[in-house]
Amino acid sequence: MAAALPEQGALPGYSVNSAPETKAGGGTSDPSVRPKACQPLxxxxxxxxxxxxASAWVHISASEFAPPEETLTFTSYRFGAAGAHLASLNAALDACPSLSLRSRYGDRVSMDVERVKDEVSVGHDSVSFRMHWTLDIxxxxxxxxSLITTVRSGEAxxxxxSESSVxxxxxxxxxxxxxxxxxxxxxxxxxxxxxxxQHS
Structure with a gap:
């Protein structure tokens, strides 16, 4: 998967700001997320x-005016689990107009969640949503x-x-x-x- 990620100069309209990074397995969830039904988001x-x-990712940024940095992540699954992942996101979006979690400063931050209505017409299926929150420091x-979009292609x-702070x-x-x-x-x-x- 890492080899399939874009390299510098290969992504029209974007700069690729890092070499691919990889990890095995799914990683560790933030245990402070409430309600727990919102965890997938x-x-x-x-x-x-x-x-x-396994997952592999790179950081990119648009050449024109845009949020400063985005992350593209390719993730592989065992048979059927990629579709189950999309289903878990859809279920969480139906259940969660908002969620909360602990910030790095220890306070609890409330995040509004909204499904993106614009249809993503690529891949086998997809889901897209926005999250918005305010910090007082x-x-x-x-x-x-934050805009999060996941597109399934086969078992990956x-x-x-993409996040922007103002x-x-x-x-x-x-x-x-x-x-x-x-x-x-x-x-x-x-x-x-x-x-x-996946077919190479």
């Missing part, structure tokens, strides 16, 4: 993929907007995570300019690469 945002065999409030998935003092119009947006061409290119890697 935070796992997808943070790069934890339950029941996976010594009186300075910042808001973070590609997950794109000061709460900005107007709503200016905040909207920083909202991460779906890139259908990027998702199709990566889903095709993931599909080809």
């Amino acid at each position: 935070e796992d997808a945002r943070s790069g934890v993929f339950a029941d996976s065999v 010594d009186g300075f409030k910042s808001e973070t907007y 998935t590609v997950t794109g995570v 000061g709460s003092q900005l107007s709503d119009a200016k905040k909207r300019a920083f909202l991460p947006k779906l890139d259908q061409k990027l998702l199709k290119r990566q889903a095709d690469a993931l599909g080809a890697a």
Whole structure:
């Protein structure tokens, strides 16, 4: 999978900012997530993929104005588990208009969750959602907007995570300019690469 990830110069409109990194297994979930039914959503945002065999990822950034950095992750599963992963995300989205977790500072942060209505027309099936939360650090409030999209291709998935943080003092119009947006061409290119890697 790592070999199928994009290299610098191979992704039109984007810079590839790191060499591929890999890990075996699904990783460790944040135990502070509440309600527990929402765990798959935070796992997808943070790069934890339950029941996976292995993952590989790179960091990218758009060449034009965009959130500063995104992560593309390819994840492989045993037979049937990739579809089950998408089903768990859909079930969590139906159950969770919001969730909360402990921040690195020890306080509990509430995150709004919203399914993205724009259809992702690539891969065998997909799910996309946004998360939004506010942090108050010594009186300075910042808001973070995260877009998480997972596309299944056979027994593997590609997950794109894009986050943007802005000061709460900005107007709503200016905040909207920083909202991460779906890139259908990027998702199709990566889903095709993931599909080809499974048959090579």
